[in-house]
Amino acid sequence: MGELPQTQPSVKLGQRVPDFEMTTYDPVRDDFGKVSLVEQIANKRWTILFFYPADFTFV
Amino acid sequence: MGCDIVTVSTDTQFVHLAWKKSEKELAAVTYSMAADPTGKVSKAFGVYDEATGLALRGTFVINPEGVLLNSEVNFYNMGRNIDELMRKFKANVYMGRKTNEVCPSKWKDEGDKTLVNPGAKMVGKVHEALAG
Numbered sequence: 001m002g003e004l005p006q007t008q009p010s011v012k013l014g015q016r017v018p019d020f021e022m023t024t025y026d027p028v029r030d031d032f033g034k035v036s037l038v039e040q041i042a043n044k045r046w047t048i049l050f051f052y053p054a055d056f057t058f059v
Numbered sequence: 060m061g062c063d064i065v066t067v068s069t070d071t072q073f074v075h076l077a078w079k080k081s082e083k084e085l086a087a088v089t090y091s092m093a094a095d096p097t098g099k100v101s102k103a104f105g106v107y108d109e110a111t112g113l114a115l116r117g118t119f120v121i122n123p124e125g126v127l128l129n130s131e132v133n134f135y136n137m138g139r140n141i142d143e144l145m146r147k148f149k150a151n152v153y154m155g156r157k158t159n160e161v162c163p164s165k166w167k168d169e170g171d172k173t174l175v176n177p178g179a180k181m182v183g184k185v186h187e188a189l190a191g
Contacts, residue, residue, distance in 0.1 A: 005115055005134065010105025016125050020100045022067065022093035025075040027085075032072050035065050035093055037125055046062035047121040048148060051106045053113040053135055055070045055078035 062148065064090040069107075069114055071096050106132055120148055122155065163189060 011017045021036035040047045052059045070078075075092035079085050093100075095114070101107035106117035116139060120129035128151045133139060150162040153169060160173040174181065174188055181188050 003110060005108040006110045007105050007108060007115065008102060010103060011127050013127055013130060015127055017119075017121055017127050018103045020103065022065075022095055022100060023072045024065070024091040024093045025072045025079065026091050027079050028089050032076075033091065035063070035091055037121070040063065040121070041123060041125045044061070044123040046123055046148070046152070048062060048064045048144070049100075049104065049117070049119040049121065050064060050066045050139075051101060051104065051114040051117040051119075052066065052068050053111075053115070054068055055074045056082070058138060059066070059116075 065093050066090060067093045067095050067100060067114065069095050069098055069101060069112060104130075118144055120151055122151070 017037065019037050021034060021038075024033045024035050025031075026033045037047070050059075068075075072092070072094040075094060079088060079092065095101050098107045098112065098114070101114040101117075104117055104119055106115040107113075108115055113135075115135065116133040116137065118129075118131045118139060119127060122128050129147050131139070131144075131147075146167055149168055150166060153173075154160065154162060157173070159176050161177055162171075162173055165171070166173060172189060174185070177188075
């Protein structure tokens, strides 16, 4: 497995997650945009965040 | 129930665009690809690897109130099963509506067997409850 990752503690189940805002690439519009938790809550949307190490690798 | 899948890595949006356009495996992709080049969001979710500056394979289901209901983190070398992710998501949505029911391990979708009001009577009798 090689060297083990070094991560820090984070948000727990049942907690309100910290606000976030990120710039996105939206393939449907073929343009850049934004995603933010505040907006997701305002629009009453579920969110699945799907983290992965790097583009151009397997996901 | 509306849901947005957002993929996140520490790459920039420019690299996301380039990858999407060059990798044929991504041809059908419609979800937003978010950029977290500072690692700030990855850190908030505990998936930022200080040793590499990359995000581990973490999946987080957040409800419309902004509350974290499900998390899964895999090491670099293990991919995720999308069917299992969708099972968890559907179960969370279902249980949000039916707060007296629980979704057992074999629950896959609306209409599958749930356990209703699990309590003292079900102790030691889960097998019968699942069969009934």
